[in-house]
Every structure is written in C-alpha cells, then in structure tokens.
Amino acid sequence: DTAHRGRTAAGWRRLEREHGFRAPHSWR
Secondary structure, eight states: OHHHHHHHHHHHHHHHHHHOOOOOTTTO
C-alpha cells in the first residue's frame, strides 16, 4: 500500500505541475 501510495502521489504531483490538475483526496 505504501509503495502504491507513493507512486500515485508522484504521478499526481507531476500532473499538478504540468496540467495544474488536482488529484482527488480519496486517492491520497
């Protein structure tokens, strides 16, 4: 779970920086 969380967090962070997209809190 920890690995998956970190992986998704990094992916969403990248999207936030590139597209200004905000990941749903439920995913974090």
